[in-house]
Amino acid sequence: MEGMNNKLLNVNLSNEKISVNPLDNEILEGFLGGRGLGIKLFSDNIAKGINPLSEKNLLIFSVGPLTGSTAPTSGRFSLVTKSPLTNTIFHSNSGGYWGPYFKRCGYDCLIISGKFKIENKSYILLDGIDNVEIKDANDLWGLNTLETIEKIAKNEGNSCQILTIGPAGENLVKFASIMNQGHRAFGRGGVGAVMGSKNLKAIVVKSGNKRFPVKDKDHMKKLNVVAIDKIKVVPTTSQGLALLGTAALVKVINFFGMFPTKNFQSAFTGTEKIDSISGERLREKYLVKSEGCYNCIIKCGRMTSIGKMSGKGPEYESLWALGPSLGIYDLKEIVQANYLCNEYGLDTISTGSTIACAMELQQNKIIDNPDMKFGNKKILPEIIEKIALRKGIGNELAEGSLRLSEKYKSLDLAMQVKGLEIPAYDPRGAFGHALNYAVSSRGACHLTGFLVALEILGIPKLIDRFSISGKSDLLMLKQNQSAVEDSLVICKFVGYALGFEFQARFLSTILDRKINITDLITIGERIYTLERLFNLREGFTKEDDALPPRFLKNPLTEGPSKGRLVPLEQMLKNYYKVRQWDENGVPSDELLERLSIKSLV
Amino acid sequence: MIEPETFKQFKITGKILTDHRYNTSHSGNISMRSGGKILIKRRGAMLGYLEPEDIIETDLYTTDSGIMLSSTETEVHRQIYLNTDAMAVIHAHNPFCVILSLIEDEITCLDAEGIYMYRKIPIIEVENPAGPTDAAREVPKVLKDYPIVVVRAHGVFAKGNTLFDALQNVTGAEQSAMIRYYTMAPGKRLKRDYSTEKYFSEW
Numbered sequence: 124m125e126g127m128n129n130k131l132l133n134v135n136l137s138n139e140k141i142s143v144n145p146l147d148n149e150i151l152e153g154f155l156g157g158r159g160l161g162i163k164l165f166s167d168n169i170a171k172g173i174n175p176l177s178e179k180n181l182l183i184f185s186v187g188p189l190t191g192s193t194a195p196t197s198g199r200f201s202l203v204t205k206s207p208l209t210n211t212i213f214h215s216n217s218g219g220y221w222g223p224y225f226k227r228c229g230y231d232c233l234i235i236s237g238k239f240k241i242e243n244k245s246y247i248l249l250d251g252i253d254n255v256e257i258k259d260a261n262d263l264w265g266l267n268t269l270e271t272i273e274k275i276a277k278n279e280g281n282s283c284q285i286l287t288i289g290p291a292g293e294n295l296v297k298f299a300s301i302m303n304q305g306h307r308a309f310g311r312g313g314v315g316a317v318m319g320s321k322n323l324k325a326i327v328v329k330s331g332n333k334r335f336p337v338k339d340k341d342h343m344k345k346l347n348v349v350a351i352d353k354i355k356v357v358p359t360t361s362q363g364l365a366l367l368g369t370a371a372l373v374k375v376i377n378f379f380g381m382f383p384t385k386n387f388q389s390a391f392t393g394t395e396k397i398d399s400i401s402g403e404r405l406r407e408k409y410l411v412k413s414e415g416c417y418n419c420i421i422k423c424g425r426m427t428s429i430g431k432m433s434g435k436g437p438e439y440e441s442l443w444a445l446g447p448s449l450g451i452y453d454l455k456e457i458v459q460a461n462y463l464c465n466e467y468g469l470d471t472i473s474t475g476s477t478i479a480c481a482m483e484l485q486q487n488k489i490i491d492n493p494d495m496k497f498g499n500k501k502i503l504p505e506i507i508e509k510i511a512l513r514k515g516i517g518n519e520l521a522e523g524s525l526r527l528s529e530k531y532k533s534l535d536l537a538m539q540v541k542g543l544e545i546p547a548y549d550p551r552g553a554f555g556h557a558l559n560y561a562v563s564s565r566g567a568c569h570l571t572g573f574l575v576a577l578e579i580l581g582i583p584k585l586i587d588r589f590s591i592s593g594k595s596d597l598l599m600l601k602q603n604q605s606a607v608e609d610s611l612v613i614c615k616f617v618g619y620a621l622g623f624e625f626q627a628r629f630l631s632t633i634l635d636r637k638i639n640i641t642d643l644i645t646i647g648e649r650i651y652t653l654e655r656l657f658n659l660r661e662g663f664t665k666e667d668d669a670l671p672p673r674f675l676k677n678p679l680t681e682g683p684s685k686g687r688l689v690p691l692e693q694m695l696k697n698y699y700k701v702r703q704w705d706e707n708g709v710p711s712d713e714l715l716e717r718l719s720i721k722s723l724v
Numbered sequence: 725m726i727e728p729e730t731f732k733q734f735k736i737t738g739k740i741l742t743d744h745r746y747n748t749s750h751s752g753n754i755s756m757r758s759g760g761k762i763l764i765k766r767r768g769a770m771l772g773y774l775e776p777e778d779i780i781e782t783d784l785y786t787t788d789s790g791i792m793l794s795s796t797e798t799e800v801h802r803q804i805y806l807n808t809d810a811m812a813v814i815h816a817h818n819p820f821c822v823i824l825s826l827i828e829d830e831i832t833c834l835d836a837e838g839i840y841m842y843r844k845i846p847i848i849e850v851e852n853p854a855g856p857t858d859a860a861r862e863v864p865k866v867l868k869d870y871p872i873v874v875v876r877a878h879g880v881f882a883k884g885n886t887l888f889d890a891l892q893n894v895t896g897a898e899q900s901a902m903i904r905y906y907t908m909a910p911g912k913r914l915k916r917d918y919s920t921e922k923y924f925s926e927w
Contacts, residue, residue: 356796356855358767363792371789378793379777403788580792581768584750585778683725683777 124151126188126335126633131164132230132255134247136321137178137237141255146231153719156187156231158214159610159650161203164234165212166657175207175313176295176320178238184225184326185232187612191223191417192335193343194629195350195621196614198223198417206312207320208297208473208523209542209566212657215301215309216570216609218416221284221328228252228331239322246287246325248279252333260324264293267466268302271325279327286326289468291511292319296521298473298544299511302465306424306435307416310470311543312565313523338635346628350621354420357620359580364423364616365413369439370402372547376439379579379588380682381552383545384447385497386479387538387673390549391682396452400442409458421616429458437461437471440569443547444475449482450497460503467511473523476544478506480524481516483536490531492516535672541566541663550674552684553578555586555594558694559602562668564654570615572602582619591690595697603647610650649718652702652710656722665708668695726763726779730756733887735774737814738765740891742772746816746898752879753795756812756887757805760784764794764801799860800881807864810883814890817879820901821845825876831901832919838900839918845897846873853878872897 200222206213291299292315299315415422509517528537543566550557555574578588703714755764769778782790850858884890
């Protein structure tokens with residue numbers, strides 16, 4: 124395929140064998156790259172029921188045909204594995220520069236299998252084209268992510284890009300992240316624990332010089348001019364995200380009564396408190412500069428500092444999870460807690476939400492830990508450290524909210540789906556978004572079908588957030604589009620300014636042949652369906668397409684979403700129907716035939 | 725949430741602009757200045773069918789998180805408020821004003837009401853007519869001296885003391901533009917051209 128290397132790099136950690144294999148063009152045509160390519164290779168190579176933290180699990184990093192191109196926001200790349208938190212197939216996605224650097228080394232995909240011996244903890248170094256080494260990491264083990272980067276950069280030079288785990292990944296915390304250059308993350312689902320289980324500390328890349336010339340350079344240039352003009356025109360991309368980062372959403376989501384507090388017991392905060400933790404306040408008090416990924420003009424990243432401490436963020440979700448979700452409205456504490464999570468390599472959403480679950484357990488006197496109460500900001504640094512190091516109560520929390528609540532026979536207090544903690548949009552305030560939480564193949568995820576764009580932000584047009592009419596169909600479309608974005612790979616924020624037709628046009632120009640929107644949507648549908656098939660094979664059923672009972676039985680008592688409950692059952696039936704799945708959520712034979720994929724069941 | 729009386733003004737104004745086909749189903753935006761804030765239509769909402777949730781509050785002086793929800797042209801509205809006496813602003817895509825902007829450099833009013841209200845309606849040209857950046861810079865300069873301005877190939881920005889005042893400027897300018905267009909269409913000489921009298925051209 125044009126725009127790709129058509130090569131995959133295999134690194135077997137058990138026997139330290141490194142090999143390069145050609146990538147089947149048929150797979151690339153059917154799944155593009157990134158998430159799609161990873162999902163296909165993963166489901167082809169993983170046996171049923173493996174333990175995600177065993178040597179049988181794989182880590183598959185992939186780039187796409189747009190990665191490293193001149194298309195705006197094309198710095199992203201994907202990771203696919205089996206999650207120790209959810210036991211589902213799991214995809215994650217990150218930006219920065221690692222992806223383009225890796226692609227320029229001449230590969231599209233890195234498959235890591237097996238496991239280093241405990242005494243041989245190592246890191247992988249890709250040093251330009253055709254030069255892959257395994258290097259000793261015993262002296263790096265135990266270091267946090269920033270210390271690791273500093274030490275590796277000392278040895279390998281400052282021009283390298285580094286993926287690393289922190290102590291949380293080493294200690295197999297079920298929601299540990301892989302940190303990308305210290306501040307960005309492959310978050311959610313505990314992908315860092317998978318890397319830790321392999322005794323693999325880091326993956327370091329020094330850019331090769333491989334280039335991907337586009338035949339019609341002139342057309343690519345024109346396409347970029349039009350795309351950049353549009354990104355500059357739309358206030359969400361040119362002003363909102365650029366000036367305030369994703370934290371711009373704090374006041375917006377609260378305005379609609381969807382900003383959860385105290386483990387989703389409420390979803391509305393008064394003006395004074397919300398102002399104190401807003402994106403505006405973050406900018407005013409702690410922002411040092413904005414930062415963008417490779418070839419990005421939006422630059423939503425926030426480089427911040429507090430005294431001698433500095434770092435990135437917090438993003439909207441992190442700010443919420445480590446703040447109002449715990450009843451905490453002290454921005455300084457929240458920013459510092461976010462730095463800590465990044466240094467330990469913890470997913471901020473699951474960290475905050477699992478602590479919130481514990482706080483509600485304490486509120487209901489199910490556990491006896493008086494410090495674990497909503498609003499107690501002093502406990503935050505200590506509890507984050509305990510989780511990362513699995514010390515004391517931290518060891519229980521390191522398993523995530525589902526297992527924590529199961530242990531105390533209080534499953535209803537875990538705000539999760541399929542084990543993945545719910546992000547910062549109360550499902551009672553946007554019904555289409557609620558449906559996505561229930562059905563997403565990786566658990567409660569806001570990224571696989573972000574209907575908040577339509578239901579709240581009015582992109583591309585506003586729809587009634589409390590209606591269920593047409594929501595299943597719209598969600599299917601958005602999930603399929605999202606799978607394509609993750610496979611090209613391109614940032615979702617660019618979709619706020621550019622219609623999906625731009626992605627088809629960029630890809631057509633790179634491939635030098637016409638690809639239309641319908642072709643792309645079919646690819647997205649194929650990827651999404653294959654994820655569903657994998658999860659069904661692993662034993663997931665329609666019973667897992669659910670929401671915590673709080674959202675179905677307990678209406679919100681204040682704010683603009685007051686009195687609302689999610690009408691999930693009806694939406695779910697429609698969703699299965701429009702997806703061509705049967706009443707048990709199993710994809711039909713006709714669908715599999717149309718998408719040219721085989722059942723895994 | 726917006727006060728009911730204020731919302732009523734937004735709803736009526738939005739409905740009239742839509743019913744008179746000054747906008748497409750989702751285009752156009754209207755706002756008013758209120759206590760150091762701007763109340764403005766939400767992006768993606770339909771002007772003709774506004775609900776209270778569709779009116780967004782954003783800061784008058786700086787870009788805040790309201791920008792995530794407010795109209796694409798919010799910055800133009802903000803600069804008009806900061807640089808003119810406007811208390812309300814309407815942006816619409818008046819068809820006859822847009823047509824004349826493509827063939828003339830200003831719209832000279834021929835009808836009595838137009839002459840009384842505007843005498844002439846200025847037209848400006850910007851590099852990117854669909855984008856708010858150039859318009860935010862150029863439109864306020866003209867609205868310092870005129871109640872309404874046409875951005876070539878795009879539409880009008882009108883100011884007023886109230887939303888209804890700005891609405892009259894939008895509808896009045898369109899009426900004058902339509903009369904001028906139809907008057908010119910047959911290519912015949914005018915019996916009396918008031919626009920050549922009383923220092924009209926110097927207005």
